[in-house]
Amino acid sequence: MSIANDISQLHAGMRQWRQHLHQFPETAFEEMETAKFIADKLMSFGLEVHQGLGKTGVVATLSAGNSNKKIALRADMDALFIKEQNTFVYKSSHHGKMHACGHDGHSAMLLGAAKYLSDNRNFKGTVYFIFQPAEEGRAGARQMIDDGLFKQFPADCVFGMHNFPDIPPGHFAVKSGAMMASFDCFEITITGQATHAAMPHLGNDAIVAAAQLINSLQTIVSRMIDPADPAVVSITQIHAGNTWNAIPESVLLRGTFRCFNNVVQKTIADKITQLANAVCEGFGVNATILFNPENAGYPVTFNSETETALARKAAIAVAGDACVNQQPAPSMGSEDFAFMLQEKPGCYIWIGNGSSENNCLLHNPHYDFNDDILPVGAAYWVKLVETVLSE
Numbered sequence: 001m002s003i004a005n006d007i008s009q010l011h012a013g014m015r016q017w018r019q020h021l022h023q024f025p026e027t028a029f030e031e032m033e034t035a036k037f038i039a040d041k042l043m044s045f046g047l048e049v050h051q052g053l054g055k056t057g058v059v060a061t062l063s064a065g066n067s068n069k070k071i072a073l074r075a076d077m078d079a080l081f082i083k084e085q086n087t088f089v090y091k092s093s094h095h096g097k098m099h100a101c102g103h104d105g106h107s108a109m110l111l112g113a114a115k116y117l118s119d120n121r122n123f124k125g126t127v128y129f130i131f132q133p134a135e136e137g138r139a140g141a142r143q144m145i146d147d148g149l150f151k152q153f154p155a156d157c158v159f160g161m162h163n164f165p166d167i168p169p170g171h172f173a174v175k176s177g178a179m180m181a182s183f184d185c186f187e188i189t190i191t192g193q194a195t196h197a198a199m200p201h202l203g204n205d206a207i208v209a210a211a212q213l214i215n216s217l218q219t220i221v222s223r224m225i226d227p228a229d230p231a232v233v234s235i236t237q238i239h240a241g242n243t244w245n246a247i248p249e250s251v252l253l254r255g256t257f258r259c260f261n262n263v264v265q266k267t268i269a270d271k272i273t274q275l276a277n278a279v280c281e282g283f284g285v286n287a288t289i290l291f292n293p294e295n296a297g298y299p300v301t302f303n304s305e306t307e308t309a310l311a312r313k314a315a316i317a318v319a320g321d322a323c324v325n326q327q328p329a330p331s332m333g334s335e336d337f338a339f340m341l342q343e344k345p346g347c348y349i350w351i352g353n354g355s356s357e358n359n360c361l362l363h364n365p366h367y368d369f370n371d372d373i374l375p376v377g378a379a380y381w382v383k384l385v386e387t388v389l390s391e
């Protein structure tokens with residue numbers, strides 16, 4: 001492990017910031033106090049700070065030398081609607097909300113890097129520090145982009161980092177291509193004609209149509225997508241009927257699909273629409289299909305070659321060759337950093353959080369970011385900036 005002395009000296013500060021953020025979690029687009037805390041810190045480090053993109057987003061700018069190169073580093077600030085089960089002193093003070101995905105740690109590591117880079121300025125070019133809202137299901141990254149993020153802060157490339165509990169503490173995992181899956185939800189309302197259960201021929205049975213449709217949807221992955229392209233389609237809700245002896249007028253189906261290829265993502269959506277319409281037509285019932293009615297669909301998180309090579313170089317410089325997994329299996333989870341990677345080449349890396357006392361995964365009510373890795377993550381950001389903006 002190679003971490004500059006000055007970064008190690010920031011460890012206590014970063015731990016304090018991280019635990020403060022953990023204690024006062026805020027959810028999507030309501031990160032007012034979080035944004036203020038972060039902006040105040042950045043200003044105290046001497047950075048130029050902009051607020052308000054994506055409602056609560058914070059962007060800080062730091063330049064050194066006279067190069068035109070520009071790199072963007074991104075952390076997320078939002079918490080989840082989960083009731084914390086931890087009992088330590090800095091446990092959530094906001095009922096029903098908690099940092100169960102480690103975004104408190106992401107913000108603290110990027111703050112640490114900003115402090116170090118501002119003090120040392122061992123690079124030539126401009127660094128944009130992006131603190132985004134609403135990563136969890138509400139596409140805060142896309143909101144910042146729609147509000148002009150990359151027009152106001154025209155980065156050449158953008159980098160993200162997420163803690164991962166399955167990876168040993170302070171290790172990294174990164175590869176080019178797909179790191180995380182796309183994410184979409186869908187809702188199908190099947191409307192038939194209600195009738196007495198003893199006289200089905202006098203109505204149009206939406207339940208039987210729904211049963212056929214559920215089975216048909218399972219053929220999308222097995223029959224219509226290249227077996228070499230991983231994908232999953234799951235029906236997660238069925239709502240219909242309220243008594244024993246009547247066939248209801250309608251059935252509501254809900255589900256989700258995920259894959260690692262944006263073309264496959266579109267194919268799955270098209271096939272859901274086609275099958276729902278065709279199956280329902282065959283049964284004389286009607287289908288209404290909505291995609292992502294309550295959430296934002298996320299594209300595939302796709303790392304570009306060149307930027308992944310730079311990220312790998314920085315990770316190896318910090319953690320050593322043996323502690324950087326260069327061929328991790330991609331995760332079926334999803335990440336709205338994918339929107340930034342659609343705009344700019346870049347790379348999303350995982351940093352190991354190690355296994356916790358309860359061995360819990362992200363989004364678990366016992367989750368806690370591992371403060372021991374704060375200097376490792378900050379050192380990665382610093383090394384990345386010094387590598388990308390080296391001349």
Ligand SMILES: [Zn+2]
Nearest residue numbers: 101136362363
């Ligand atoms: Zn999460």
Ligand SMILES: [Zn+2]
Nearest residue numbers: 101103135162
């Ligand atoms: Zn997360």
